Amino acid sequence: MEASNVYYTNLRCFNGDSRLDKLERLIKRAGIESIDFKNKFTAIKMHFGEPGNLAFLRPNYAATVVDIVKELGGRPFLTDCNTLYVGGRKHALDHLDSAYRNGFMPYATGCHVIIADGLKGTDEVLVPVHNGEYVKEAKVGRALMDADILISLTHFKGHEATGFGGALKNIGMGGGSRAGKMEMHCDGKPQVDQELCIGCSNCVDICAHDAPHITDGLSWINQDACVGCGRCIGVCPTDAISNNDSSSNDKLNCKVAEYTQAICQGRPTFHISIVIEVSPNCDCHSENDAAIVPDVGFFASFDPVALDQACVDAVNKMPIIPSAKLGDAACTHHDHLMDSHPTTDWRVGLQHAEKLGLGTTNYKLIEVQ
Structure with missing residues (x-):
């Protein structure tokens, strides 16, 4: 498959040029303006952060994306689905409280928050998965599927079950209703x-x-x-x-890829990943461990598979932070993410996504100043 373009900018800022300015340039250079946003409902899929966890993305980044969508004539909203576990996002009322507590209020971001699978996590749409090997119909939050356009805004970090949390995890697992999340997790206990x-x-x-x-x-x-x-x-x-099932994380990664395909198919999508505070575990924890590598930068692409691969490669090129988790670990993989969670092979999900035709791990990295 032909290489996909992935755009990247570092975090260096000079003479009043802010990170938000750089993020805006990156997104526009990556081609978001080629999408017809005119009067289109635009879901910006992100994670609002579990209360107590401070690694989640600041609302300022969401506001930058919202401003661009509005400038292009779209009607944006921020969205996520409810969680399976006890915490601050298990139903829509707590989820909204958590989002607002973490700063995702309309006056800060410029748009509303909609919890995609409703009050109790049961407002879902059954979406066919073309060529799905593990899932035939994905159970997806209704508001997410009702949107005309999907933008993923992802905090890239490690993850104990999928190896890393990138665009596929944000869309696929994050877009599943509570029943959908249970379906993705059910192979291993x-x-x-x-x-x-x-x-x-x-x-x-x-x-x-x-x-x-x-x-x-x-x-x-x-x-x-x-x-x-x-x-x-x-x-x-x-x-x-x-x-207790050595293949369960592999199956989970494959199901996440299939859910992502179901959510993305048939409409314009665009993907942004912010690789900072790369904590070893998911932002769903009510705490965050120290970052395992220094901050990297911003990435954007129309191809979520290429985007995830580029972010993995960028993280693995960084030195580990000795005082963080990997400083204590026996590193054997030359792979910071696999060293963080040695029983999880993150490559499986990207390979399966590629097989589904969702994208390619072959990419061309284009730096934006």
Whole structure:
């Protein structure tokens, strides 16, 4: 497949030229103006940040994208779907509270927030997945599918189940309704190595389905109650919890790719990734660990697969920060993301997305000053 263009700008700023100015130049240079936005509802899919986590994108970045869409005649809104787990975004009222608390209010961003799958995460559309191997009909938040145009605005970071959280994860997993998220996660369920367990009960506190329990000071997981979301894996301080299906993360990555295809197909899409505060885990945590590498910059493309590959490559070219997670790890992969989560192979999702025709990992990087 012919290489896709991925546009990039670093974070250096001089003589009053701000990061937001550079982001605007990047987006326009990448070709967003070729989309017909006139009177079109435009979903800007992003993550509003779990309360307590400070690695999420600042509202200023969203406001820059909103301003460009409005300048081009579009009608933008910021959106995300509800979560499976206990936290600040499990239904629309808490989700909106969390978004507003983190600064995503209309006067700050210039547009409204709409929780795409409704009050309880059940307002969904069944969307066919062409050539889907794992999913035949994706369960997607209705407001996301009602939009005429989709823009993904992604904080690129590590992820305990998919290796990294990029454009595909933002769109595919983030765009699934609560039932859709359960469908993507259902192939693998975690188990506890009780020799490593310290009985801290973090897993109990994070679970929305009453699956983990503490007995005689040690954790165990009720496999019948567990939906396989993997949140307990991320909060375990001793890595005592892992997936009992060695292929489950591969299947998860493939399902995320299939959901992304379903959400993107048949309408204009454009993708922006901001590679700063590259925390080892997802922004869904109520905390964020220190960044594993220095900040990199902004990336944009019409191809979400090429965009994700370019961001991975850029992260892997950076030196690790010794005081962060990778400074403590035995690094064997020459891959910062796999070193952060050695049981997860992020390449599987991009390879599957390429197979589906969603995009290509072959890209040409074009730097914008």
